[in-house]
Structure formats: structure tokens, C-alpha cells
Amino acid sequence: xxxxxxxxxxxxxxxxxxxxxxxxxxxxxxxxxxxxxxxxxxxxxxxxxxxxxxxxxxxxxxxxxxxxxxxxxxxxxxxxxxxxxxxxxxxxxxxxxxxxxxxxxxxxxxxxxxxxxxxxxxxxxxxxxxxxxxxxxxxxxxxxxxxxxxxxxxxxxxxxxxxxxxxxxxxxxxxxxxxxxxxxxxxxxxxxxxxxxxxxxxxxxxxxxxxxxxxxxxxxxxxxxxxxxxxxxxxxxx
Ligand SMILES: Cc1cc2nc3c(=O)[nH]c(=O)nc-3n(C[C@H](O)[C@H](O)[C@H](O)COP(=O)(O)O)c2cc1C
Numbered sequence: 621x622x623x624x625x626x627x628x629x630x631x632x633x634x635x636x637x638x639x640x641x642x643x644x645x646x647x648x649x650x651x652x653x654x655x656x657x658x659x660x661x662x663x664x665x666x667x668x669x670x671x672x673x674x675x676x677x678x679x680x681x682x683x684x685x686x687x688x689x690x691x692x693x694x695x696x697x698x699x700x701x702x703x704x705x706x707x708x709x710x711x712x713x714x715x716x717x718x719x720x721x722x723x724x725x726x727x728x729x730x731x732x733x734x735x736x737x738x739x740x741x742x743x744x745x746x747x748x749x750x751x752x753x754x755x756x757x758x759x760x761x762x763x764x765x766x767x768x769x770x771x772x773x774x775x776x777x778x779x780x781x782x783x784x785x786x787x788x789x790x791x792x793x794x795x796x797x798x799x800x801x802x803x804x805x806x807x808x809x810x811x812x813x814x815x816x817x818x819x820x821x822x823x824x825x826x827x828x829x830x831x832x833x834x835x836x837x838x839x840x841x842x843x844x845x846x847x848x849x850x851x852x853x854x855x856x857x858x
Contacts, residue, residue, distance in 0.1 A: 657687045658818045660811070661702055663695045664712035665723040670753040670792040670799055671712045677804045678710055678751055678788065681811025688815040695727035700735040708747035708818035709777070710811065711768050715752055718760030720767050728771040741776045745825070747818040748772035748779045749810055750786065755793035762786055778821065782806070782813035 660682040666672035679692050691702060695711070703709065713724040731737035750768035754761040765786040769779045781787050783806030790803035 656819065656822050657689065658707040658815060658822055659689045659691065659705060660708045660710065660815055660818060661691045661693065661698070661706035662710045662712070662811070663693050663698050663702075663727065664751075665695050665721050665727075666712075666714060670790065671714045671751075673799050674751050674753055674788065674790055674803070674807045675712050677807035678712065678811040681808030681813075682708075682710070682815040684808070684812055685815035685819065687819065695723055698727065703731075703735060703737070704742055706746065707822055708749075708814045709743070709772070710749045710751065710814055711772075712751040712753075713764050713768060715754030715760040715764045718763050720752075720764045724768065728768075731775065737775060743772075744776040745821065746777050747814055747821060748777040749781060749814045750779075751783070751788040751807060751810060753790045753792050753799070755791070757791050757794070757796070761789040761791075765789065778817070780813060780817050782810040 660679075662675050662679050662682070664671050664675040666675070675692060679690050682688050683690050691706070693702060711724060711727070713720040716722065719725075731743070735742075737743050748769065750765040750772075752761045752764040752768075754764070762785075765784075769786065772779050783789070788803070788806040788810040790799045790807075792798060
């Protein structure tokens, strides 16, 4: 009889634990819990290697954020699958005549007919950022980054910066040949920030919050917590 009772209490204990435990793979997000895994795609164009060096540093920065998978590709090699499976995209270009290079512009132009990003806005709510290298100090790096960000904004992406006001950049000729430590640090800061924001966006996009978590303890949740049981809460679907 005593044995039967202890079995019953063990059973009840397990039941109790199960009712409060997150289901494996359910996307449960508790406050303070580690961010979900994210994928950051770094796409660039580079002829003489400067923008490529910056791209590698951006990648390093993204990788330094826990749970981040990274992919480095030249813009011409990016596939539709690369784009759609990424949570964030960071695009780098050399300055050509005070703007992004033709290769980078073609990459964005391909979003319409080659990749079919538009008209469904398939890149919507992915995080985007830009970096650039230019030969001279004041000859188009900011315009280059802003036009990259403009293409992303036109596709309803969430654009962020770090390093500089509009992204990371480097001057590569004249009095400042090559890429110095500060410029590489800016590139790493950009990659890291993009990964951080992408993780936040993903965690908040559609979390499943357990009813036992009070709303006040769940600042990362975008929606209302359902008291009747765990369920998905998506922004705009309440
Ligand atoms: C066709 C062409 C146009 C360029 N126009 C500019 C320019 O307007 N402003 C500038 O600062 N640098 C300009 N540059 C210099 C490159 O932006 C600079 O060397 C850059 O770092 C090259 O990047 P990469 O090594 O990744 O190819 C130009 C270079 C080329 C080839």
C-alpha cells in the first residue's frame, strides 16, 4: 500500500513537472533564456580584397555572438535559398563613383526576377546592415551604405548600424592605405550587433510563452500571455 502511494506521488510529481516544462523544440522563450540560433549571411563584392577583408571581420563579429551560424559569400554567388534561410543579411561594397558597385546593385536588382523576393516581401523583418570601403576619405562611403540600406528598407527589412552611423567603413588609399585595426574593430562590432538584433527579433517574433510566466516577467514577449495554456503569440495575430 505504501509502495503504491509512493508510486502515485512519483507519477504526480512527473505530471506536475511535465505541465510546467517546455516541450522540446516548441520555441518556448523564458525571460533571460539564451537566444535562439540564428543565421547571418554576409554578402560582398571586392576586386582588390579590401571589402573582402572587412567582410571577414564582419563575419567574425557575428560569429562571436552565441548561437550564430554564419555564411560568407560574394554577391554573385548568393542563392535564393541563402537569402530566405538567413535571419540577417549584411552587404558590403567598394565605393564606385560615390555609390555601391554595379555587382552589388545587380545583386539587389536580382531580388525581383531571379530570386522572387518581391512582391511578397520575402525578406520582410529580416535584419539588414551595410559596410563599405572607399579609396578616399569623403568620397562616397556613406552614400554607398545608405543606398544599400535603402534597398533593404524598400524590402521591409529591419536595418541597423554599428561601427559608424550607417555601418562600418574603411578608407583604403592615399593617406590611409589598407584597412587599419579601428576599421576592423568597427566591422566586427557591426557583425556582432546584427547577430544580437537578429536573435532578439527571432526570439520575439513568435514565442510560445507558458501561462505560468507572468507578463511582467516576460518583457521580450510581443503579445498577450494566454492563461489557458501554452500557445504561440505572434505580433499582429492576436
Ligand atoms: C571604378 C572605380 C570607381 C571608384 N570610385 C571611387 C569613389 O567614387 N570614391 C572612393 O572613395 N573610391 C573609389 N574607388 C576606390 C575603391 O572604392 C577602393 O579602392 C575600394 O577599397 C576597393 O575595394 P576592393 O579592394 O574590395 O575592390 C573606385 C574604384 C573603382 C575601381
